[in-house]
Amino acid sequence: MSTPRSLVIAARAxxxxxxxxxxxxxxxxxxxxxxxxxxxxxxxxxxxxxxxxISTAGDxxxxxxxxxxxxxxxxxxxxxxxxxDASLKAAVQLAERLAQLSPDDPEAMPExxxxxxxxxxxxxxxxxxxxxxxxxxxxxxxxxxxxxAGLISTGYLETRAGATAVANSKGLFAYDRQTALxxxxxxxxxxxxxSGWAGATxxxxxxxxxxxxxxxxxxxxxxxxxxxxxxPGRYTVILEATAVGNLxxxxxxxxxxxxxxxxxxxxxxxxxxxxxxxxxxxxRVTITSDPLDPETYANTFSGxxxxxxxxxxxxxxxxxxxxxxxxxxxxxxxxxxxxxxxxRMSGGTATIDQLIESTERGILVTRFWYLRPVDPxxxxxxxxxxxxxxxxxxxxxxxxxxxxxxxxxxxxxxxNLEAMxxxxxxxxxxxxxxxxxxxxxxxxxxxxxxTSLSDAV
Amino acid sequence: MLALDxxxxxxxxxADVRIxxxxxxxxxxxxxxxxxxxxxxxxxxxxxxxxxxxxxxxxSSELTRDEVARIARQAVAQAQANRAALVRPxxxxxxxxxxxxxxxxxxKIDPFDxxxxxxxALLLSAxxxxxxxxxxxxxxxxxxxxxxxxxxxxxDGTYTVQTIYRASPTLTVTAVSSDFSDFQSRQSDTAPMxxxxxxxxxxxxxxxASRWAEEAVQKLSAKPVEVxxxxxxxxxxxxxxxxxxxxxxxxxxxxxxxxxxxxAGTSFVAPPEQMxxxxxxxxxxxxxxxxxxxxGSLAACGWDDDGVQPETFLxxxxxVVNDYQTTREQANWLDWWxxxxxxxxxxxxxxxxxxxADVQFQRMPNVSLLPGEQxxxxxxxxxxxxxxxxxxxxxxxxxxxxxxxAQFGGQLFYEIxxxxxxGMLKDVAYQxxxxxxxxxxDMIGGKDSYWLWGAFGDAKGQPSQSNAVSHGCPPxxxxxxxxxNTGRRx
Numbered sequence: 001m002s003t004p005r006s007l008v009i010a011a012r013a014x015x016x017x018x019x020x021x022x023x024x025x026x027x028x029x030x031x032x033x034x035x036x037x038x039x040x041x042x043x044x045x046x047x048x049x050x051x052x053x054i055s056t057a058g059d060x061x062x063x064x065x066x067x068x069x070x071x072x073x074x075x076x077x078x079x080x081x082x083x084x085d086a087s088l089k090a091a092v093q094l095a096e097r098l099a100q101l102s103p104d105d106p107e108a109m110p111e112x113x114x115x116x117x118x119x120x121x122x123x124x125x126x127x128x129x130x131x132x133x134x135x136x137x138x139x140x141x142x143x144x145x146x147x148x149a150g151l152i153s154t155g156y157l158e159t160r161a162g163a164t165a166v167a168n169s170k171g172l173f174a175y176d177r178q179t180a181l182x183x184x185x186x187x188x189x190x191x192x193x194x195s196g197w198a199g200a201t202x203x204x205x206x207x208x209x210x211x212x213x214x215x216x217x218x219x220x221x222x223x224x225x226x227x228x229x230x231x232p233g234r235y236t237v238i239l240e241a242t243a244v245g246n247l248x249x250x251x252x253x254x255x256x257x258x259x260x261x262x263x264x265x266x267x268x269x270x271x272x273x274x275x276x277x278x279x280x281x282x283x284r285v286t287i288t289s290d291p292l293d294p295e296t297y298a299n300t301f302s303g304x305x306x307x308x309x310x311x312x313x314x315x316x317x318x319x320x321x322x323x324x325x326x327x328x329x330x331x332x333x334x335x336x337x338x339x340x341x342x343x344r345m346s347g348g349t350a351t352i353d354q355l356i357e358s359t360e361r362g363i364l365v366t367r368f369w370y371l372r373p374v375d376p377x378x379x380x381x382x383x384x385x386x387x388x389x390x391x392x393x394x395x396x397x398x399x400x401x402x403x404x405x406x407x408x409x410x411x412x413x414x415x416n417l418e419a420m421x422x423x424x425x426x427x428x429x430x431x432x433x434x435x436x437x438x439x440x441x442x443x444x445x446x447x448x449x450x451t452s453l454s455d456a457v
Numbered sequence: 458m459l460a461l462d463x464x465x466x467x468x469x470x471x472a473d474v475r476i477x478x479x480x481x482x483x484x485x486x487x488x489x490x491x492x493x494x495x496x497x498x499x500x501x502x503x504x505x506x507x508x509x510x511x512x513x514x515x516x517s518s519e520l521t522r523d524e525v526a527r528i529a530r531q532a533v534a535q536a537q538a539n540r541a542a543l544v545r546p547x548x549x550x551x552x553x554x555x556x557x558x559x560x561x562x563x564x565k566i567d568p569f570d571x572x573x574x575x576x577x578a579l580l581l582s583a584x585x586x587x588x589x590x591x592x593x594x595x596x597x598x599x600x601x602x603x604x605x606x607x608x609x610x611x612x613d614g615t616y617t618v619q620t621i622y623r624a625s626p627t628l629t630v631t632a633v634s635s636d637f638s639d640f641q642s643r644q645s646d647t648a649p650m651x652x653x654x655x656x657x658x659x660x661x662x663x664x665x666a667s668r669w670a671e672e673a674v675q676k677l678s679a680k681p682v683e684v685x686x687x688x689x690x691x692x693x694x695x696x697x698x699x700x701x702x703x704x705x706x707x708x709x710x711x712x713x714x715x716x717x718x719x720x721a722g723t724s725f726v727a728p729p730e731q732m733x734x735x736x737x738x739x740x741x742x743x744x745x746x747x748x749x750x751x752x753g754s755l756a757a758c759g760w761d762d763d764g765v766q767p768e769t770f771l772x773x774x775x776x777v778v779n780d781y782q783t784t785r786e787q788a789n790w791l792d793w794w795x796x797x798x799x800x801x802x803x804x805x806x807x808x809x810x811x812x813x814a815d816v817q818f819q820r821m822p823n824v825s826l827l828p829g830e831q832x833x834x835x836x837x838x839x840x841x842x843x844x845x846x847x848x849x850x851x852x853x854x855x856x857x858x859x860x861x862x863a864q865f866g867g868q869l870f871y872e873i874x875x876x877x878x879x880g881m882l883k884d885v886a887y888q889x890x891x892x893x894x895x896x897x898x899d900m901i902g903g904k905d906s907y908w909l910w911g912a913f914g915d916a917k918g919q920p921s922q923s924n925a926v927s928h929g930c931p932p933x934x935x936x937x938x939x940x941x942n943t944g945r946r947x
Contacts, residue, residue, distance in 0.1 A: 456725070
């Protein structure tokens with residue numbers, strides 16, 4: 001049955017005028033030297049399926065107001081989701097009291113004045129209006145073929161539709177709204193010896209193809225049965241785009257100029273300073289962020305109201321930019337630059353089949369799991385392969401192999417680059433949520449360091 | 458009650474509602490400045506319904522009569538949509554109703570009654586003590602407090618009101634070598650607890666800061682470990698995380714039945730028919746307890762989010778798998794085992810949702826390794842070890858989706874030779890296969906060395922929800938475990 005429209009809350013997110021009015025209301029209660037108001041509102045919906053049926057689902061709506069009050073160099077922050085006048089006034093008063101109780105912050109920066117922002121584009125009505133029955137239908141496009149194939153499907157569909165607004169007592173106002181969704185599935189064989197995964201994420205539900213994900217996961221589940229053990233060690237690997245996204249996001253997550261300048265980052269230079277201008281990975285690698293790129297739509301302003309535009313972080317293997325907060329930028333005589341969120345990595349033209357055909361002996365990886373930092377000096381991570389790991393011999397996939405643990409750095413990996421395919425947007429978050437957009441290619445690299453075998457399927 | 462009535466009249470056979478007011482305060486500092494000072498409150502409600510064996514859930518932050526009724530009807534409509542593909546209907550195990558229950562966590566000092574100035578002064582004093590140590594360059598410290606007031610009601614007649622407290626003090630010191638060629642950090646062994654501000658005072662940040670700073674500096678000149686097999690002596694500040702990953706997660710019953718296969722994973726402790734009463738997890742002296750009652754533990758509560766009063770149960774008994782973590786939905790799945798054991802089929806009280814906006818599901822309670830009969834201490838285990846490594850504090854951690862293959866780092870690593878600590882090591886991580894690791898345990902500390910480790914960030918479910926749990930344990934020794942060196946340069 002279809003869900004009555006009147007009950008659907010999926011498209012609720014506060015509009016620009018509503019946010020402006022609410023921000024004005026909050027600012028009218030303020031007595032601090034400077035006040036910033038951040039408003040986040042939106043709806044989230046999710047449907048989970050397991051053992052070929054829907055297991056749980058949830059829909060929620062929330063709107064929160066964050067008040068940041070500053071007296072001189074003292075600041076306090078209060079967040080609340082109670083939006084009546086009395087609650088908002090109490091929140092402002094508490095933020096002001098916290099600020100007055102806080103010691104002077106020598107790094108305090110004044111609020112920005114009005115800024116100009118590019119109009120954001122990341123909203124899709126198809127995503128915002130997806131209701132529980134439509135989500136259930138999408139889930140059935142995976143559970144039905146899996147059941148028909150005698151396999152067991154599990155998966156997750158999440159939608160987000162939200163708006164963010166930042167306003168301050170100096171007249172700054174920024175507003176943006178975005179949608180995002182992800183659909184991922186793991187299909188297992190009944191005897192538990194095979195498991196295949198497929199997933200996708202986008203801002204627009206119309207760009208997702210649940211049936212295609214089902215086909216890919218089913219195929220991998222069937223082909224991954226009865227894996228054999230290979231000796232851990234250095235291997236040539238072909239990483240599907242999801243596996244590349246799993247690792248490359250740790251590079252962009254470590255690009256703080258301050259940490260580098262302080263000597264506690266991979267981007268610290270021996271002897272002092274940072275690695276801007278130095279070559280750190282293969283010259284074919286370029287990593288950019290652009291909130292107006294249709295595959296990496298994101299907010300066009302930062303949390304403190306700075307405009308965000310297209311930025312090159314690594315260009316032809318050379319570090320072009322690190323992120324500078326406003327204080328550190330001023331201290332170092334640089335322009336401030338908010339950190340990379342959604343990113344795109346350059347690619348090549350090879351198809352996965354061509355990458356396989358060119359490989360004498362190697363391992364194909366579908367995705368990684370339980371990635372955790374081991375050594376921040378080299379961005380070294382550990383983790384395991386999962387849900388589709390295959391041996392390549394003489395240019396073709398010959399059989400499934402047991403999962404492997406690795407200890408490897410995406411920096412080392414991108415120095416050992418052999419070839420790249422076409423970049424695609426991937427579901428790079430292990431938890432399967434929409435998260436920030438990550439667009440990366442499948443790649444072939446040599447000497448990937450596997451350190452032990454896992455019996456897990 | 459309005460929510461339950463609306464859900465029932467819309468066709469729900471069962472419904473429950475949680476209303477929660479959640480207040481969080483956090484203060485973070487670095488060196489001589491306050492980086493962040495915030496006070497957050499979130500308030501809302503969630504309604505869960507069961508219609509024809511399918512779940513529905515909806516939540517909102519607007520607690521008005523109209524919105525409550527609308528959300529309840531929405532949860533029913535969603536359950537009806539979800540029923541379309543139903544294969545195995547949900548059947549709840551019986552649970553006695555609690556008509557009017559109240560429970561309050563054991564906070565002696567409500568953190569929200571303590572002046573901000575006092576908290577800030579304490580953190581900045583601790584930072585100052587750390588910075589006095591030569592070679593210590595950076596220090597971050599923080600406090601986090603939560604007070605949740607949670608009201609729960611269900612259509613079986615249960616009505617409970619609970620107040621939950623959590624407190625977490627932390628401090629991390631980073632030392633950087635003079636030529637910028639190396640940096641090392643030391644995180645404090647200050648586990649979060651289900652207590653009030655007294656937990657921060659007991660952590661003695663100011664008194665301990667200089668020791669943590671000295672240890673960070675020592676790590677710069679520690680000897681890189683040689684790869685190989687070592688006897689490991691594991692401190693409770695380290696072992697709690699290993700228990701969390703390699704015992705607590707694989708004995709979650711939803712994982713065992715494949716419900717978490719798409720993210721958190723399944724479990725090697727499956728199927729239950731081949732595990733319960735049969736599978737040897739570790740030596741005879743290994744007993745693993747599930748509970749939500751240890752004083753000051755993070756999972757402690759009066760009733761879970763199914764409205765069930767939790768009980769204490771043995772997950773591993775004398776080294777053999779004895780039970781799993783369950784909710785009302787899941788207890789029936791083990792009906793055959795409980796009958797065999799002459800026990801009633803009931804939930805162990807492991808239902809939990811991280812907030813009013815999230816649906817509850819099976820989450821781990823406190824899962825603890827019970828102390829051994831001999832009252833051995835950390836020093837006794839080291840004295841009995843000829844060639845080994847002692848590990849203090851938790852570090853990097855990773856484990857596969859069925860919980861076989863794990864890798865753990867730590868905060869401090871000490872070389873043991875001839876029963877004595879002979880120096881500090883660095884770049885240490887051990888790799889293990891869960892059953893072999895626990896069966897390689899040959900020594901265990903006693904009750905005087907038992908300590909409650911804890912964490913806020915236990916992640917599971919989609920959307921991923923955070924659970925807060927404690928894991929108590931004494932120190933242990935494990936023979937001949939594979940140790941790798943993680944200090945690669947290229």
